[in-house]
Amino acid sequence: MPAAQGSQADPALVALRSFVRRHAALGAAPAPVAIAFSGGADSTALLLAALQRWGPARLRALHVHHGLQSGADAFADHVRKRCAAWNMPCTVLPVQVQAQRGDSLEDKARDARYRALGEAARGLGCDWLLLGHQADDQAESLLLALLRGAGPKGLAAMPEATQRDGLWLGRPLLACSAEALRQSLDARALPYLRDPMNHDPAFRRSRIRHELLPVIARLEPAWRSTLARSAALCAHAAASIEEMAALDLARCAAPDGLGLGALRELSDARLGEVLRLWLRQAGLRSNHGQIDNLRRQVRATARGAMGLQVRLEAATLERRGGCLVRVAPAD
Structure with a gap:
């Protein structure tokens, strides 16, 4: 297992340690921890940080094989080899994405991915599934929701931790930039995959990443923290709205x-x-x-x-x- 060059040199490890302090049950529970491992830079950084924090015995790597691109088999092979090198269990989850005319392939693939990951993590006895979303992903999610005309709940983007069907979903890297994670891996000569779909202009998220965010960065250099703050404020507003709605719902129940x-x-x-x-x-x-x-x-x-x-x-x-x-x- 590759060692981190000090906690300050590894932003993912710093972020994970901070996340565990905020969510003490994750650090104390004996149950295995599932890591969604695509093989890309973000999930590689998260998995390596988790290996430093817990060692391989407690971790379960889960890789979703959508079969949506020609390199999908090679991606799965890369993931298996990395996990074998780090002496940790890995499960590849084949997923069929059923998209009808008018459906968003991105949305359908995301729903299928979460469903497969959740079922596999629960089946392995995990209480937590950790995901590699980082600050750039959070900003993109906020902008996507804004362009869809979403309200406060949608503009809250991705929560740091949420429970779904008895499983906790955690995103420890939301304060890390994609660039910082890649630089940390490159400095240690650690391999990771580059997904060509991230550069495909057919996907709106890709166009936001490569066309819109550079413009925003010129207008507001601190865009990651600024947009994250907006998402957090929307999350607080959405929670207040839902609390009031729950009280009203109880009064209207028949x-x-x-x-x-x-x-x-x-x-x-x-x-x-x-x-x-x-x-x-x-x-x-x-x-x-x-x-x-x-x-x-x-x-x-x-x-x-x-x-x-x-x-x-x-x-x-x-x-x-x-x-x-x-x-x-x-x-």
Whole structure:
């Protein structure tokens, strides 16, 4: 296992140690720790820092093989060889990305990747899955959300730590720049992969990275910390909004769904947030137009409107008596 040249020489190790101090359960728990290992610079830096922190016995490297590019098999071979050299377990996860016309290949691949990583990490008995996202990734995520017209929850970008289906997802490197991580690896002559998709202008994230961020850097040299601060402020705002929505949701709850009378008492902003939270808790996705339509129809029930129906991808929302209910689609 290659040794770091002092903690100050390795930004990933400094960041990981700081992350463990903030999340004491990670440092104290005996369960194995999963590392999402693509073989690129960021995940290589994270894996090496984790090896320094815990040694190979506690770690489980997970590599997702999308098969989306010609070099995917070579990437998997690189990952296996690196892990064998460092005497640590490695699992390659084949994933099929099903994208239909109109779907975002990036979004579909990301969803498939998280699903495969989560299932594998839980299957290995891990409490934590660590991901190699860094400060540049965070800035790109914020800008992508801004260009999609996202609200505070979307503009919060990626949380440092979050729990999903009983598994903690951690991003220890969010304070590290991509350049600093690469320089640290290069200084130690440690190999890592360069993904050609990161330079493909067909992907919006790639264009933001290579076309937009250089302009922003000229306008604001401290763009990484500035955009990270904006994301953190949005995260705080989103948390406050969700806390209020949870209180409103409890007041509107009815045996079969949500009481229309209680919903109509809310302001438009609070009504929209209650509807989003109610659907999200049921695992249902909605967009701004659907929420706006549903809100108008709820208001219309105060004027005697009896019909209320909004179709989502996986359910239909209807009025039944004095309640708004979710109805699963017929098989």
